[in-house]
Amino acid sequence: MQEKSIGFIPINKPIVGEEEKRAVEQVLESGYLTDASYSGGKWVREFEEKLKRLLQVRHVLAVNSGTSALFTSLSALGVKEGDEVILPSFTFVSTANVIIALHAKPVFVDIKEDYNVDPAKIKKAVSRKTKAIIPVHLYGYPADLDEIQEIARSHSAAVVEDAAESIGAAYRGRQTGSTSEFGCFSLYATKVITSGEGGAIATNDDELAEKVRLIRNHGMVHGYDTRLLGYNHRMPELLAAIASVQMEKLERFMRARNKNAQYLTERVAGLRGVKFTQNSPDKSHCFYLYTLHLEKGREQVLTSLNERGIGAAVYFKTPVHRTPLYEELGYSKTDLPRTDEASKHVVSLPVHPALTETDLERVAKEFEREVSRLF
Structure with missing residues (x-):
């Protein structure tokens, strides 16, 4: 077995350089490591302004994680006990946990072939109790926002986009996270851009933005x-x-991810039993993850690739409604056939900007070899 520490190609990795180091040194030298003011510190405001320009929105509010972004957004909407929030189960657990934390009820619905939430299933699940709908732009690929927003409007519900994985992605020419009541972003260490931990909330609603500023800072304006x-x-x-420095590198990172994903798509195009399903012409992928559907043998391929130093991974082997906590809460009997099917067949391959041409060739060659053994 090949040691993972020797030539291992990770599924994602933070890409930071001298510019980030200099920015951190400036903060350390200033003595202001954080800022509890209503508007945040110098660097917070600078990052917010850069993301605001990218998204073309009225407000961006920085927070300390993508989870905090979701929680704060739902709090600002007044989500509470007795309310329902519709979301997919094929997502990271935080999307659902923030609903539970606010004593509301998650309503899980199924996905489409592209792994994003199915608007037709949302339409069937929506009720007078529905307070919000959370579409997840999974792997960095936009969900069907126009249909989802129309359903929400017709039932007086809000849309909170979980754009944790999709900074830089676009739906019909509009950046994800920019056209709903809220867009929630993550800057976790492996995301398209990173600050180690961190998140951001985008909105065009002045009143909601004011609530977010208060909620993220103990409800205070002037202190105490x-x-x-x-x-x-x-x-x-x-x-x-x-985060501010990383924003300057986003365009370059995006170009590299798209180029690498295109290369792999061309390499796997002729393989039997392999499908790439996130390819609608009206959606621009940011390729946080490059994910394929394997007809069979997913675990065998995954294990073999990992043993040969390729950091292939699965997101998500266990849908939220089948985790121990949500089974205990009674959600395991929810009928989500496409979600269950996807969890058994998807595999993601590295496409991050740090890959060399040699790395990409190695990823493609090893994947081709393992898949060819199955058919």
Whole structure:
């Protein structure tokens, strides 16, 4: 077995350089490592302005994680006990956990062949109790926002986009996270851009933006004047400095991810039992993850690739409704056939910007070899 520490190609990795180091040093030298003011510190405001320009929205509010972005957004909408929030189960568990944390009820619905939530299933699940709908732009590929937003409008529900994986992706020419009540982003270490931990909330609604500013900072405006229930969801200046520099590199990162994904798509095109399904012409993928559907032998291929130093991975082997917690809460009997099927057949291959041409060739060659053994 090949040792993972020797020539191992990870599924994703943070890409930071001298610019990030200098920015962090400036924060350390300033003595202001964080800022508890209503508007945030210098670096927080700078990062927010850069993301606001990208998204073309009225407001961007930095927070300390993608989970905090979701929680704060739902809190600002007034989600509470007795409310329902519709979402896919084929996502990271935080999308559902924030609903439970607010004492509301997650309503899981099934996905389409592209792994994103199915608007037809949302339409069947929506009710007078529906407070919000959370489409997840899975792997960096946009969900069907126009249909979802129309369903939400017709039932007086809000749309909170889980854009944790999709910064830079676009739906019909509009950036994900920019056209709903809220767009929630993650800057976790392996995301398209990173600050180690971190997140951001985008909105065009002035009143909702005001609520977010309060909720992320203990409900305070001037300090010790709490006006509503809030928390410490602030982004520290140290993280904001990294995030601000990373924003300058986003376009370059996107070009590399798209180029690498295109190369792999061409290489796997003739393989039996392999499908790439996230390829609609009206959607621009950011390729946080490059994900394929294998007709059979997924675990065999995954194990063999990992043993040969390729960091292939599966997102997600266990849908949220089948995790121990949600089984205990009674969700395991939810009928989500496409979700269950996808969890058994998807595999993601590395396409991050740090890959060399030699790395890409190795990923493609090893994948081709393992798949060819199955058919």
